[in-house]
Amino acid sequence: MSTKTVPGNYFEDFSIGQEIRHATPRTVTEGDIALYTGLYGSRFAATSAATFAEAMGFERMPVDSLLAFHLVFGKSVPDISLNAVANLGYAGGRFGAPLHVGDTVTTTSTVIGLKENSNGRTGVVYVNSVGVNQRGEMVVDYVRWVMVNKQDAASPAPETVIPDLPGAVAAEDLLVPFDLTGRDYDVELAGSPFLWGDYEVGERIDHVDGMTIEESDHMLATRLYQNTAKVHFNQHAQSQAKIGRRLIYGGHIISLARALSFNGLANGQLIAAINAGAHANPTFAGDTIYAWSEVLERIELPGRTDVGALRLRTVATKDTPCSDFPYKGEDGKYLPEVVLDLDYTVLIPR
Amino acid sequence: MSTKTVPGNYFEDFSIGQEIRHATPRTVTEGDIALYTGLYGSRFAATSAATFAEAMGFERMPVDSLLAFHLVFGKSVPDISLNAVANLGYAGGRFGAPLHVGDTVTTTSTVIGLKENSNGRTGVVYVNSVGVNQRGEMVVDYVRWVMVNKQDAASPAPETVIPDLPGAVAAEDLLVPFDLTGRDYDVELAGSPFLWGDYEVGERIDHVDGMTIEESDHMLATRLYQNTAKVHFNQHAQSQAKIGRRLIYGGHIISLARALSFNGLANGQLIAAINAGAHANPTFAGDTIYAWSEVLERIELPGRTDVGALRLRTVATKDTPCSDFPYKGEDGKYLPEVVLDLDYTVLIPR
């Protein structure tokens, strides 16, 4: 029997400081833009129209930050999370050079934390994944941690290292790839009159609309990102597992929630940071995703009067409209209908 | 609670002469061409092959007229028909500058008619929507009318204004963006030997083939056009409505019927006008669409001997082959299996 097949790494295969250069660099095409629009219906003007992006002082129209995130994330799956039990969280995600059509992304991950679970059969792996373009410029840099199976429960536990997780990305680390100084920003074409100064900390916005997910939709998306996690694609195997169904890639929910958030946050043109995130409950085909957001912080950007940032919490639910902002129960746990809790930062004109 | 969410306009929000510049300009990419082909399987040579288009004297390969139509239509939905009860009809649709990869479309609509319904709870709004490219050239210009809910039944009825609806677009208003003079038109590669002179007024063509629609297909298409009408996407909400299911965007049926019409009208390379149209009955996932066409008029184009036009009626049905041309019953009403009645004009070499 051949041993040429890649089995993915198990918990005992990881060590602190280990650096993994992931396979399959990926060139972004105009097709990715169209598929991303078709999959989520995103309407942010800066990533929809070259003319609008150029009028904002972008060099060229960038692709959606989240498409960049998914491509970088996808590369890391075969090495990091093929044998994962759960994707536990994200932290410290910064977006650097915007990705354009024709750019090629490559991802490298470094193991920065390890903790075996008390059951001795699984452990948590913390990695810092960095996606770069063909010029070596950072495109996305983030930390995620996943629970991974051990192959052999008898293998010894590594020394526990829990990294200092970065908090919210600081104002001075937010990169702004456009400049509105001396330019007219067209709020009508952008879809909303509300700019940076119009949002209040603590303000909550129900994004109203809902989007139902089909199996084809999430599989098309997840394959596009060359994410190979088995649980998303193989109904034959999932039928035999406890859960019985294909699980939807958590990033698909992030993109849907972001697209829904246009209704209320249309000028939040670009995501500059993903501060923290959790997939509170799993989603399946047939679920209808709704979302609401809370303004966590209104951030002034050093030296910039043309643009500011909003730190937001966007919460997505399944089969539950968000007019009363469902979140956590009295026990402090996520309500069962809550599927995403994302703390991130968007750039928005002043 | 935030008021930053766009609720869409209600009947009493519209006034005669009101001009609405719609949000989210949209740049056409090569990805749109591929998705359009993948969604409908269209085979018209002029929009499938750059070589063929150039051999016809097009400057560059244009994208399908209907893709242009859907993009322009999609922009208008959040402002015009988010609270629509029904999309009642189209008239006077002219196609201008062909849309190419790299072009950016923006849409503006003007309210040209208003009529409150006798129930006092809804009214009909007539708008003239015009899509332009980044050079300000008209891409599509058409009238549609929709039935829209009132937010407050007590608000007073506006003065009734019913616009003179344009009839079929006149020969002199049809724009021909190619020139076959002195060129060989390759009927073999085009897929049919039948040219302008081979069609007779009154001739009816059964397009034979059928195409079944899945939920993923119509939602992918409708999101691609950034059309946000809730009824297409939200199964959770639709389940609670009388109809119980997601409604398919009528334009999806137009594109399917046009793609099916290749079998019988392969040389009708480009749609130059949509004279009138009605969505006779709703369609749902699982329906199989068939189509037939009737030649309404054979039009000579002023000063052109290389190309003519055919005014066609294409009728689409669900789950009903079209060998006996199903249309209207003895009562003059559409048969229940008829889903589209489209009066439009195609350009076809002589």
Added chain:
Amino acid sequence: MSTKTVPGNYFEDFSIGQEIRHATPRTVTEGDIALYTGLYGSRFAATSAATFAEAMGFERMPVDSLLAFHLVFGKSVPDISLNAVANLGYAGGRFGAPLHVGDTVTTTSTVIGLKENSNGRTGVVYVNSVGVNQRGEMVVDYVRWVMVNKQDAASPAPETVIPDLPGAVAAEDLLVPFDLTGRDYDVELAGSPFLWGDYEVGERIDHVDGMTIEESDHMLATRLYQNTAKVHFNQHAQSQAKIGRRLIYGGHIISLARALSFNGLANGQLIAAINAGAHANPTFAGDTIYAWSEVLERIELPGRTDVGALRLRTVATKDTPCSDFPYKGEDGKYLPEVVLDLDYTVLIPR
């Protein structure tokens, strides 16, 4: 009633030596690349990243050989297999000039064999289909044979001509559109350390992963290829046929099996030949496809020390993992779970 509709050819419409120039040339776009990735999740680096392809000495990043194959195949369907009962086999498939974004493919087929079946109602048609780009360079050249209905059982049988089917494409006929001489080939980015010399004849590889197919997936793919065979698309008609369901285009299974084969054959960057192939059993939406491969031959390429070829048999199954390499029963017939038996040749660095 109109006779403008193309009915497709029946068995008695074919004659030896007949040459058919198929309709609808097709320009390849960046959208095709993205959709191909989204449909199959293919991860071969040479067709995923422009930088990687250029580092291998490709002039430009080629599109996947199988996308070229499907486009060429699709063109031939309306003339060859619209009335086909079954697609019986492939032979002698050679890939020539790689297809790039912007290239336009046209297909011509020549009838090279005919044999009426003893039932007098069907016959087998052998065609040699050749796809060329806009410069007339051969892109794909292959033989396929299909069982086609007769329109009139009373029409006389043609003289039986069974062509000499080409065997496996010879080493000297394999075209290598890249040159690794003097270049570093990055096995890490490619996803596997195993190169030409690491594979043994007779070695078998279980590709482990499984992919479930939805109706939307195979229809989106098959329409993208402008393949019009009715059995793939029309549930209304299929419901009335014995099989009751839409059949999946066999080429969709080839592409899925090839994408799955990345896990074990990641350096087999390009398919250079399809030597023979059979669709052993039909597939339907809901099936989960698995695959395994056997190395049939390790081929040295004349004058090349940078690259070799592997002749492979890849077998795909439905709803059956491949750890014990399911293939044929004791009776020599394919097991019912086997859906594809493909004999092909890939190029792989030494």
